Structures are given as structure tokens and as C-alpha cells.
Amino acid sequence: MGFAIEPDTAVDGSGSGQSGQAGALHPFDLREILRQMLAVLESERQALAGLDVDGIVGCAVRKDVLCGRLEETTAKDVDEECRGLVDAARRLNETNRRVRNLIAANVATRLDALTGQPALYRAQTDAARVRRLR
Secondary structure, eight states, X not given: OOOOOOXXXXXXXXXXXXXXXTTOOOHHHHHHHHHHHHHHHHHHHHHHHTTOHHHHHHHHHHHHHHHHHXXXXXXXXXXXXXXXXXXXXXXXXXXXXXXXXXXXXXXXXXXXXXXXXXXXXXXXXXXXXXXXXX
16 A cells, blocks of 8 residues: 555645646646556555455545545546546456455355355345246
8 A cells, every 4th residue: 555645736736736727637637646546446456355454445535535636527638648547447446346246245145154044135136037037
């Protein structure tokens, strides 16, 4: 993990992180935020792999801060380089989502095995599948 996100830090040190337009990030600032997001997503992947709960929660907080900084950005503010960074972040976020879902499914299966009964939502899902097959 090893890096801190400082909200509203601009490259010029002004603290605004903005170009001249209200709500629009300077392309350099946008690229930097997207690079930070990629680093956080990579840290999240490592935390998920290690089942590091504190790391996962820390990544969630940092992602939320970064998303807040991106909130006012529109599609017209995104150049080609930023598009590539967005696509990479999207892919890594999707991979992390799948890993989280696999972990959650594994936990649910283990908990179900302890009680000897499947979760209710699974039973309803299985019943719905059986009805569709008939």
C-alpha cells in the first residue's frame, strides 16, 4: 500500500487541483488521479489475495476519495491517454469484483456446511431454475 492520497492536491501546489473551469480537472491532474486509482486497485487485489481485511477496507476508503475527486469530470475532459487509464482501471476493478464474489461465495458455502442447510436465496434461485427447465 505505502502511499497516501491527499485530497485536492494540485501539481502546482495551489491545492485546487482544477484547471480554470469550475469542476473540470486539468488533464495532467486527471491522469494522476487515474494512476492513483490503478495503484489502489492493485493494492486491493493484493489485499483480496491475502484476505487482508484492513487492507481491503483501506482500499475502499481510498477509492471513495478518488471517486470524489473524479465526480465533476465529464467525458469531454477525457483524452486518449486518460481513456486508456480508465479502461485499465475498469478491467482491474472488474477482476477485483469477481474475486470478492468468489470469496463471498466460498464463505457462504462454508457457513451453509456448518448449519447443514443452504441459504434461503439460493434455494429460491434453484427452484426458479428448475421451473425454467421444465
